[in-house]
Amino acid sequence: MWQLFQFPLCPFSRKVRLVLGEKGVAHELVRENPWERRDEFIDLNPAGETPVLVDSTAGIALIGSQPIVEFFDETVDKMPMIHGNGAARAEIRRLTEWFDEKLFREVVEPLMHERMRKRLVSRESPDTRVLREAMRIANGHLDYMDYLLDHRRWIAGAGLSLADFTAAAHLSVVDYLGALDWRGHKQTKDWYAVMKSRPAFRPLLGERMEVIVPPAHYDKVDF
């Protein structure tokens, strides 16, 4: 049985959980707070980051969301994540990187720092200037997604793909932390309602991170 080392608000763990759920890969969750830098976890992943997926019977540790997803997309046919011809696959990977790197660096990481780690770890108040800037940039990302969804059925093209699950994983963390204003983003809101209603997403939306309470609309498909 696979064990996934993760914590509830880790966007990369959420991405992996959505993909494992869609592909029907059985796994159990192991709670890991990377900021505690537990020795056994650093031995497993020297970068000290979640997610890590371990099969201790087979002696395999898969580290990082993209290596994990590529592993299962190569070995489990159900619900292909990176599909189509070469150009289509490159577009799926481009947009997956867009959310994993650009949205994460500009929006998700600053929000997690201000609203989660400062609260749980250093017990400081959030910097409202940083929060406002992250929310402003988040709005620009929603504009870009609206534009994409005006031109195609799903984020990276005609088919549901890894780009959709990656976007939904990161946005769900931003939404949990109360930093998304959905007004004026009908295309992306409609798309996100569809994503939220998928069975693989439901257990994720039901979980709570200790102390931090999401807004009332967070887990509602109709929001």
Added chain:
Amino acid sequence: MWQLFQFPLCPFSRKVRLVLGEKGVAHELVRENPWERRDEFIDLNPAGETPVLVDSTAGIALIGSQPIVEFFDETVDKMPMIHGNGAARAEIRRLTEWFDEKLFREVVEPLMHERMRKRLVSRESPDTRVLREAMRIANGHLDYMDYLLDHRRWIAGAGLSLADFTAAAHLSVVDYLGALDWRGHKQTKDWYAVMKSRPAFRPLLGERMEVIVPPAHYDKVDF
């Protein structure tokens, strides 16, 4: 004919150039300074980052180093970059991400900002505190590479892979900017001498970024 939009000190462009060279994919270089945010380039890649690889006859634009590399690894058999069984492929992708994300964020990006963009764009002096910290962390990365190369023939395992070319691409930028101290890192130094001597690496090492002069050892295989 493919056209690669890039600039000489972009580590991600270097990674793509090494892979295209190893695989024998003909391409021409187009100089692009992403900090100028040229309209036509932003139209091509809304993230505004190099590398972008365009085949205008076929109407294809591949964006970002990893999507480009995966595209050619799927379509060109020569010199496989991500190879072996599932666990081996995950290890190659883990270490590729290590250099593309962790080494880049902690070392390459701060150095490029202090020693390249400040010089070429904003004409400020570099912040010596930031430079010292980046060099200290670079030394830690060399320690980790020494450790890996103590246990395996190449960075990610028994075979030469994308992890080696990615590491070499990033390290070559750090070395150009004079921030690597090779003393005490015999394993990584020997590995890097082998990488430098590959025909795909030679043209790269012969190029210069305007105004910025690399140290004398930079392009020497025996250094």
